[in-house]
Amino acid sequence: MTRFALVFAGIVLALFAAQLTPPAQAWVVGPWTDAVAHVATWVARAFDPDVTVVGATLYSQPNGFAVTILAGCNGLEAMIVLLAAILAYPAPWKHRLAGLAGGVLAVQLLNIVRIVSLFYIGQWNLAVFEWAHLYAWQALIMLDALIVWLLWLRLLPRNPPALATA
Amino acid sequence: MASTPSPEPAGPRDGLIGAAPRDILLFAARTLAWAIVFFGAWYVAAKPISLANSWIAARALEATTPAGSVRVAWRNDRTLFEIRPDASTIYRDRLPADLSVDMEVNTLKQTYGVPFFLALLAAARARRIVAKATAGVAILMVLAAIGIACEVAVGFGMTQVAGAGQPFAPGATAGTLFALGLQLGTLIFPCVVPVVLCVAFAGPARVPAA
Secondary structure: OOOHHHHHHHHHHHHHHHOHHHHHHHHHHHHHHHHHHHHHHHHHOOOOOOOOEEOOOEEOOOOOOEEEEEOOOHHHHHHHHHHHHHHHOOOOHHHHHHHHHHHHHHHHHHHHHHHHHHHHHHHHHHHHHHHHHHHHHHOOOOOOHHHHHHHEEEEEEEEEEEOOOO | OOOOOOOOOOOOOOOOEOOOOOHHHHHHHHHHHHHHHHHHHHHHHHHHHHHHHHHHHHHHHHHHHOOEEEEEEEOOOOOEEEEEEOOHHHHHHHOOOOEEEEEEOHHHHOHHHHHHHHHHHHOOOOOHHHHHHHHHHHHHHHHHHHHHHHHHHHHHHHOOOOOOOOOOOOOOOHHHHHHHHHHHHHHHHHHHHHHHHHHHHHEEEEOOOO
């Protein structure tokens, strides 16, 4: 447990610090955030053709309301935490990669729901938007990552080779 | 294949790690239910919680910045930090003797980890829940205070006094640390630490002996 905690904390801090650096912002965080905004716009357009996107900003053409996706809203933090938890736990690499793929999908699917919901909550009530944006959705995304990790742990083989020989 | 029942059969008070998928999903549902209760209570008690955290943050600011005294108050649903530079800074930078830098901070951004943690812990049905809740809340309050202090320090470092420059100009290292603390205090401490504490406190699920 101690080893897991140390490796987990080390990976989280290293990746979190790395994603704050200018190269990571330019080459990873920025393009990723733009991609998230475009996917969210594509989803919103399924029922609202008046939504447009410029960079990482979603606009509502009828009322001019816009939301910009910033750090903390692109799902990267939750992905970093999930990645650290999966890598820190002793498991075969095949299972780690499967967990990461499933985890990224689960986190980003919910993150798209978050962005689209916030886009419409903001047009309805800014006080509720702030509450949902700053507190509720942050916790929900991390709960999502926790549930994915717990399910992944459960799906691991009971006696993986790496553990059996330890 | 015969199996011997565990002396303490698996039940609702088992831990999270290794729990059955059904129990994990029930845990998620319970967390959402408890979150309504604890987030509601946290929002109602925002003022005392924020002031308690901000008092700790004020002491940290006095220790790490050229602030002679930092007072906190509640204004417009925000915490007001009233920062008075220390005497040496006022003398060196020829600042007005009664200079006070006021900053309003939404400290709820840093403290929502407390209701989130309590919802997770209640949903996990951990043993000795009161002791664990107390310990976890204490840890989260200190981390929230660090985040608040860093946010105020970053704002203090950007403050310009007309005709007298900056009362606080942190160096590159200190500035980076304050900025990192601000990021950690809003993006990591309140949402990741509650999850880590909950998993650690709930422990592994008991698997019936084969």
